[in-house]
Amino acid sequence: MPEDSSEKTGGSPSDSRREPEVATGDSEPTVNISGGEDGGGVEATFDPATANTRAEAVVDRLGQRYWQKTYGGQPAFECLVRTILSQNTSDVASQPAHDALLERYGGPETDLAVALADAEQATLAETISSAGLYNQKSRVIIEAATWVIAEFGSTAAFDEYVAAGDPGAVRQTLLSVNGVGPKTADCVLLFAGGRGGVFPVDTHVHRIYRRLGIAPADADHEAVREVLERAVPAAKCGFGHTASIQFGREFCSARAPACLEDPDACPMADLCDQVGVYPATGEIVDPAAAPEGSGGD
Numbered sequence: 001m002p003e004d005s006s007e008k009t010g011g012s013p014s015d016s017r018r019e020p021e022v023a024t025g026d027s028e029p030t031v032n033i034s035g036g037e038d039g040g041g042v043e044a045t046f047d048p049a050t051a052n053t054r055a056e057a058v059v060d061r062l063g064q065r066y067w068q069k070t071y072g073g074q075p076a077f078e079c080l081v082r083t084i085l086s087q088n089t090s091d092v093a094s095q096p097a098h099d100a101l102l103e104r105y106g107g108p109e110t111d112l113a114v115a116l117a118d119a120e121q122a123t124l125a126e127t128i129s130s131a132g133l134y135n136q137k138s139r140v141i142i143e144a145a146t147w148v149i150a151e152f153g154s155t156a157a158f159d160e161y162v163a164a165g166d167p168g169a170v171r172q173t174l175l176s177v178n179g180v181g182p183k184t185a186d187c188v189l190l191f192a193g194g195r196g197g198v199f200p201v202d203t204h205v206h207r208i209y210r211r212l213g214i215a216p217a218d219a220d221h222e223a224v225r226e227v228l229e230r231a232v233p234a235a236k237c238g239f240g241h242t243a244s245i246q247f248g249r250e251f252c253s254a255r256a257p258a259c260l261e262d263p264d265a266c267p268m269a270d271l272c273d274q275v276g277v278y279p280a281t282g283e284i285v286d287p288a289a290a291p292e293g294s295g296g297d
């Protein structure tokens with residue numbers, strides 16, 4: 001998902017060669033575009049009293065505070081392009097780039113992947129410049145579009161493959177594309193494929209669930225994903241992802257977690273181990289560097 005630039009890695013350390021890492025400095029929007037009334041998805045309801053794990057209890061509480069939804073149905077290739085544009089920048093910056101790209105290369109009579117595979121890189125880079133890293137992102141998008149046409153023949157065939165294929169196989173296929181790391185692949189599976197049990201891990205999710213002590217303090221993005229996909233019921237993983245991003249922005253930010261000043265300021269306080277957060281001294285360290293770092297649960 002789109003997010004801030006403060007500590008982004010775009011995937012586990014081993015994925016860093018795949019997804020761009022340079023921050024753009026765009027300011028963070030207040031609302032996650034995948035959540036809220038206008039964020040897409042279908043409203044759903046769950047009974048928070050039935051949580052079986054602490055992770056599920058956290059997600060239930062996020063669902064009560066923000067939204068409970070199921071996702072799916074977005075065109076997969078467009079979703080892939082949108083997610084690539086959102087890497088290492090904010091929704092505020094990537095949304096205009098997405099809109100400008102569709103205006104220039106999309107349209108009802110146009111195959112988007114064909115148009116982008118044929119795009120002149122400098123023109124595409126200029127079109128998406130508001131998203132930052134436009135040279136790198138334009139290259140990745142053209143490569144991905146070329147790959148889609150070579151492997152599937154059309155945008156529609158790729159969209160159909162993502163919607164209907166085995167999720168594990170689709171994930172591996174997406175990961176084979178240069179510039180596509182685990183978070184991007186998981187976002188496509190979630191928002192286009194509508195797959196339950198997919199909990200994309202961005203920088204907010206990676207930070208929050210290690211601070212909570214739910215994932216091991218030294219877990220990389222993939223390890224956090226595995227913990228959450230085991231502990232959170234499949235139907236709750238999608239909004240667990242989008243609502244966690246919102247929670248990270250509002251309460252458990254990288255540099256100013258709400259509990260640092262006021263122990264009662266965070267709605268998750270009773271569920272949290274505060275790994276790497278020290279209200280007594282005002283210090284914050286990455287959970288992996290915290291002496292009390294737990295093994296997770």
Ligand code: SF4
Nearest residue numbers: 252257258259266272
């Ligand atoms: S109690 Fe602090 S560290 Fe824990 S989730 Fe809330 S803000 Fe984050």
